[in-house]
Amino acid sequence: MMVCSSNVLILYYSFSNHFIGVGKSSLITALIKDTFVPNIQSVLPAITIPRDFSSSPYSPNATVLVDTNSQDIPALQKEIRRADVIWLVYSDHYTYERISLYWMNIFRSLGVNLPVVLCANKSDLSTSLDSDRTISDEFIPILKEYKEVESCIRCSAKDKYNVSQAFYLCQRAVTHPISPLFDAKEGNLKRNATAALSRIFFLCDKDQDGFLDESEFLALQKKCFGRSLDINDLADIKQAVNQVKEGTFGLRGLTEEGFIILNKIFAEKGRHETTWGILRTFHYTDSLSLNDKFLYPVLDVPSTSSVELSPIGYRFFVDLFLLFDKDNDGGLNEEELQSLFKPTPGVPREWIETNFPQTTVRNEQGYVTLQGWLAQWSMTTYLDYKTTLSYLAYLGFESAAKGGTTVALKVTKPRKERVRSGKNYRIPVNDRSVFNCYVLGSSGSGKSSLLEALLGRQFSEIYNPTIKPRIVVNSVELKGGKQVYLILEELGELEPAILDNQSKLNQCDVLCLTYDSSDPNSFHYLVELGQKHSLISSVPSIIVALKADLDRQQQRCDIQPEEYTTSLNIPSPLHISSAWPSSLTELFVQLVEASNAPASATPGLEPEVPNDNLQNVVLATSAVGFMSIMSLWIWKMSMQQK
Structure with missing residues (x-):
């Protein structure tokens, strides 16, 4: 295979270090001047070598060679700590012995973990037999004993033998380190x-x-x-x-x-x-x-915008589902899910915390369907798009377009507000296809059954109070055939804290306020909820009378549900039952419509003045203004005549 270029450090120190007389300064000179210079000074100043100097495609933008004086210990220690690689030179048996007895101990005592390139200099003084002995008797023992030593090479500054190659090995030790990859002792x-x-x-x-x-x-x-x-x-x-x-x-x-x-x-x-x-x-x-910039690329998301999957993103997750549905049964079983998530840290932590796969659509065997798979990722992207970005990276998403994984997402238009009669309300945003709904209501009102109904599951008579928050998601078909995704959240014990948190409420598109129409004490909870948590009046709200197939009871409350909705200028209560599938469909559609047209369901918002009435007001105002001007003109003329 051909080796490839890669991103390298902009600046690093290549550090040549050993006894005066081993030829380190001559090596540097031979590298720079491409010739042997006798009788040079013992320590050279630091030399910066530009990238163009090296023929290697792996060289960094610049390399600084720092020659050293082994007698100046403080300066030596300072340079060692600043270095990225150590070019360690020896030339005879004595200086070779010093490697193990002195230098490697010095490096370790300073707590540095640097790659070392070992260079046997002055090879022009040895024979071919000496060369073989150097490899077997000197290089191999050092490589086995010290994991820091990445490579060994014989050089000669006088003959210009392997000088550039030694320099290349120093660069490669930084740009392509062997130590993270290979354990030399274990092999x-x-x-x-x-x-x-x-x-x-x-x-x-x-x-x-x-x-x-x-x-x-x-x-x-x-x-x-x-x-x-x-x-x-x-x-x-x-x-x-x-x-x-x-x-x-x-x-x-x-x-x-x-x-x-x-x-x-x-x-x-x-x-x-x-x-x-x-x-x-x-x-x-x-x-x-994996690089953090690859996992979490920058995506500019205004505070009132939401993030959704783009068509490219949906296509990727569809293809992924089809690839890992090995038995072609239309669902991902546990084994298939484990295989799919193999190149990732596992099923996303957020999914585990919300009890996936109970959060989405499954078939009769309990396997996640394609509909449920896409719904789950739509919800994940809406609630925490960074999780989706990281898993797109883990799962191998590739795009020919610039932007990396971000092209699999789209940012919706910012949601803005207007004021009518002193009341703030949201204005419609027409490019959203994922909506979030908090389901609120008294204990036993039927909230959990409503969440199950969104997933198409049968009503259960067994009552389990919700303590931990629950969340589900599924697609909803609107009038005209458009498909959107609706997220229903039951807040559990976190309800008070969330309803007093403006940022959490900003993430909610609509509130589903439920009560048990067969329980006379159920509706009072919603009235108190509005009194305790005034912030919820800024969110579009739909009031729902659940268990409508049972006998309706008069509510023991100062105000009845119909009067309450009228006083708030929001739609009358919807009467819903798990036994009436059409009523459930109507509810889910109305929740989405309220999200799309917030003014129609914002509590306390005065109705907008119709255009014809507004026109009459404008005409009347204009007429009054005209008559006033005429009266003033007539009075002025009469005064002039007098």
Whole structure:
């Protein structure tokens, strides 16, 4: 595979350090001047090397080489703490012994965790036999003992041998560190690296058959490195992987285990920049976590706007559902859900807290249907769009358009307010398709049954008081066939706190105020609710008489429901029963309509003066003004005549 370019540090320190006489200053000079300069000063000033100097596509925008004086301990310690990589040079047996006895202990005592590039300088003084002995007797023991040592190389400033290569290794130790990927002592990829690569394999296995077939493998290559592989390269990779474990790159393609083996081979052969090319293409940081800017891109959302899935976002979640519905039964069972969420931290925490999948539509077997799946994501996006953005990233959402995962969302127009007769009210917003409703009412009024009815579930005689908040979501078809999503929330013990919180009420589009029409003591709760929590008068409200199939009772209250709604200029109570499906449909539609036309259901809002009456008022006012002017003119003329 071809190694790829990547984002690197804008500025870092490459730190060359050892005894005077090992040739470190000569190495720096040979690197800069491309020639050997004898009799140079023992310590050079810091040198900044621009990116253009290096032929490597991985070099940072600038590299600062800091030569050091090992006798000036305070300055030395300061530079070590500022460094990003240490270029450690030795030239003979004595200076080699000092690596273990002195320098590695110094680095560790300072608490730094820096990569070290070990350089055996003055190779021009040795023979080829010495070269082999250096590798076996010097490099290998150091690599085994110190995990900080990322690579070793023989150099000669005099012969300009491997000088640029050593510098490249220093850069690569920062831009493509081996330590997060590979445990040299264990001889295996580290757990975090394996987990990241497993997730990448999962996302690239587009048909989810457990193999990267040739087209999927080449697509990964092209995505990460901008070019495909020829037949010979692909054959070499297959052979290398199968030599480690037969059958991991077979006729059906590369298995997940084979993919891990392939990247282990890269690490062992010093080609770990290839693995980093893959990881960084999929937005992994040096700590092998996903980049926060990738998970949570900036999305400008005005305070009174809401966030919904765009058509692109809905298409992505539809395709995801169809891909993981392996048995084609129209529902995602627990095993299929676990498989779908494999490249993520798991089912979103918010879903678990709200008792998913009870929050949405399921089939007779209890599996989440496509309707319920889309409704659940619509609700998640409305209530916490950042969760949706992060899961789009985890699940491998890709778009050709600029903007990343944000193109899967849309921000609605800000909701504005007007004033009529001293009363603030919301004006319609016509681009919303997700609406949030708080369901309020006395204990036993039927709130929970109403939530169950939205999901199409049968009425249950068993009464379970709601203590913890409950939430459900489903689609609602409006007149004309438009589909929208309605969220119903039962607040439980949090009700008082939420109703006195203006920001929480701003997130609510409409209130569903329920009472049990067969219980004479039920309606009084709503009257007291309005008196205790004055903020709710700013939210459109629909009053609902539940259990309407039972005998209606006169309410023991100073004001009856019909009088109450009339006094507030809101619609008369809707009489609803779980036994009357059409009445439930009418209620859900009216809740959405009240959200779309807030003025029609805002408590205490005076009716708008009809246009014809307004026109008469304007004409009458104009006539009065005209007569006043005429009277003034006649009086003035009469005074002049006198």
